Amino acid sequence: MSACIHPSILSADFVNLEAELARIGGADAVHVDVMDNHFVPNLTLGLPVVERIQAVSPVPLDAHLMIADADRWAPLYADLGLDSVTFHAEAAAAPVKLARELRARGSKAGMALRPATAVEPYLDMLSELDMLLIMTVEPGFGGQAFLDLTLPKIRRARAAVDGSGASVAIQVDGGISASTIERAAEAGADVFVAGSAVYGADDPGDAVERLRVLADRARGA
Numbered sequence: 001m002s003a004c005i006h007p008s009i010l011s012a013d014f015v016n017l018e019a020e021l022a023r024i025g026g027a028d029a030v031h032v033d034v035m036d037n038h039f040v041p042n043l044t045l046g047l048p049v050v051e052r053i054q055a056v057s058p059v060p061l062d063a064h065l066m067i068a069d070a071d072r073w074a075p076l077y078a079d080l081g082l083d084s085v086t087f088h089a090e091a092a093a094a095p096v097k098l099a100r101e102l103r104a105r106g107s108k109a110g111m112a113l114r115p116a117t118a119v120e121p122y123l124d125m126l127s128e129l130d131m132l133l134i135m136t137v138e139p140g141f142g143g144q145a146f147l148d149l150t151l152p153k154i155r156r157a158r159a160a161v162d163g164s165g166a167s168v169a170i171q172v173d174g175g176i177s178a179s180t181i182e183r184a185a186e187a188g189a190d191v192f193v194a195g196s197a198v199y200g201a202d203d204p205g206d207a208v209e210r211l212r213v214l215a216d217r218a219r220g221a
């Protein structure tokens with residue numbers, strides 16, 4: 001199966017979101033970064049804006065919740081009918097219960113790990129997840145440099161997912177561009193978030209296709 005490319009609207013023009021969404025019609029999903037200025041030192045948007053994006057988006061929504069008290073808030077995003085809702089393991093008191101709740105409300109369940117958070121403590125809950133997000137930058141801001149130190153964690157996650165038999169996508173987010181996507185793909189990622197590399201391009205739709213070709217080649221797909 002082809003690599004999935006999820007442009008992040010963090011790098012889009014927030015005053016013209018509907019038009020910005022139309023520019024990435026060939027993407028597999030749009031990645032929406034929700035930040036609360038508590039879990040991360042930045043503030044973006046919340047439920048009412050995500051609800052409107054969901055109403056007008058030509059592609060499914062992949063919400064990345066960088067917010068404290070995920071147990072309370074993440075289910076409310078699932079209630080909007082989003083394709084996937086990803087909470088941070090570091091922000092959830094009961095990750096398994098929360099993942100089950102997201103699925104029960106009709107969303108795919110994603111769980112994210114900061115660069116310094118090990119994957120091993122969570123391997124016994126892979127079957128509860130549809131997606132595991134390995135952050136490849138410290139969450140909080142777009143436009144940061146890809147952290148190569150996350151590559152071994154991507155490899156370990158890939159080996160664990162393949163060994164488990166569970167169907168879990170491995171997403172990477174942060175610093176993904178034409179010069180880094182192949183490294184992440186070779187390590188085992190299959191879903192790629194790209195903000196600045198897509199919306200900073202003259203033609204975001206073309207940038208999506210180029211990234212997909214590079215990732216597929218690196219994955220041998």
Ligand SMILES: O=C(CO)[C@H](O)[C@H](O)COP(=O)(O)O
Nearest residue numbers: 139140142143174175195196
């Ligand atoms: O979650 C994020 C930051 O916390 C963003 O999704 C990510 O940074 C995308 O931006 P870029 O591709 O420019 O790094």
Ligand SMILES: [Fe+2]
Nearest residue numbers: 033064173193
């Ligand atoms: Fe993100």
